[in-house]
Amino acid sequence: MRIAIVGAGGVGGYFGARLAAADHEVTFVARGRHLEAVRRSGLLVRSPLGDVRTSPGAVVESVADVDGADLVVVAVKLWDTEDVARQLAASKLAGTPVLSLQNGVHKDTVLARHLPAASLLGGACFISAFIEEPGVVRHNGTLQRMVFGARRPEQEPVARQLLQACAEAGIDADVSEDVDRVIWEKYVFLVGHSATTTAVRRPIGVVRSDARTRTLLRDVMAEVVAVARASGIALPEDFADRQLAFCDTLPADMTSSMHNDLEHGHRLELPWLSGGVADLADGLGVPAPRNRTVADILSPYVDGAPASA
Template structure:
């Protein structure tokens, strides 16, 4: 299978390298120091499941350099989605299936606004991975899973392209499954991610502190309940006890775990806040669902969205 991976960071770098090792023709789109390092020495993935190395010629600087693809995996930061979607149109019109592995629930709406609707498949990933240094991706732990599937009426029938991608994941040693209700899967992950990112970033402490303090624990639960309520208002079939179940899951996480948004906040980097609690606040307003906790988080963290302002200590 010809696979283009747009964004060779932790997510794209890891899954793309696994698929390449499984025999697929994988092309990575990268930029900056990461691009130059891969060009010089290839892409290295360090993982408890076995290290990998992808040859330097597997990377290109722009989507236009990808001649053709059967599948495109989108793994860029959410603020780059619209720009990437516009550039992907020739590949999508050429028959490529586009699968976003990004966080958030509006990513596929953005893709469909610029691409043929039939080209977009839903997807989520479960992994802890990051760029350790230019040219090197570090995978933490053993979790590495993809879930993908068709949207709407197309999900009711077997999908040849989803089945083909599932087969390639199996050949690469990537845990994967095809979902008949991928929108629900996306929202289930979103509810948890919004809670983890909002609570750890607003409190500026990892999950152990957040869940162990009554006030911040309540914040975590309320943020997730609001996100789930918005999803239900949009017609997504979310279990009424989803937020409570996700809170119980948070109790099983390593105490030092925090969302990537909290890491970005500490480093002074740009935040995905508008696509997380910000998206819950915006959707809640559109749908008439009260979301005061998410709105408060979005307001509190708003000065840091574009990075830590000069003279401010995050």
């Protein structure tokens, strides 16, 4: 399968390198020092499931340099989505099926401003992976899962092709018949996990064992469930409690990509996580005070570490 991966970071780099190691024709679109390093020595993924290094020839600096693909995977941070969508629309890849593995429920709406809705499959991924240094992606733990699905019958062949490619690459993957529900289900957990680990500045083990932050985690997730239900996604009313029980099964040292970004002084995806929930809730007339408060408290960090006052 020919796959173009836009964004060769934690997510795109990890899954792309596994697919390339299984002899799929993967082209990464990367930039900056990461691009230079990958061009020089290939992309190295360090993983408890086995390290893998891609060939240096498999990276380009622009979407415009990709000649064609069966599938485009979008794996940039959410603030870069609109630019990538514009670049894709102006390239030879316009009209190619697109799968965004980004977090949250806003990504496909943003992509659809520039790309045909008929080209957008749905999907979510479950992994903890980060750029450790230019050219190197570190995979934490052993979770490395993708769930994706067709939103229209004509997308089904490419979804099946990707499922087969993932099986060959040893990636845990599933096709879902109701991928938008999967995206919302992940959003409930992700917003709770990212809001609390980032606000508390500690991994989930600390958050869940303190009575006050445990309640905060549960309440943040319950607000996302209410927003999902008001948006027509029929999550069960007790879904937040089920997700809290799921949080109890996670390794105590597991943290979120947003907490990792805060610790490193990077930009935060907050406007699409707790901030995004609070904005959607306002539009729907659903209360979401816990998410609004988390978004307000973390607001000085949204564009990276604030300059000292």
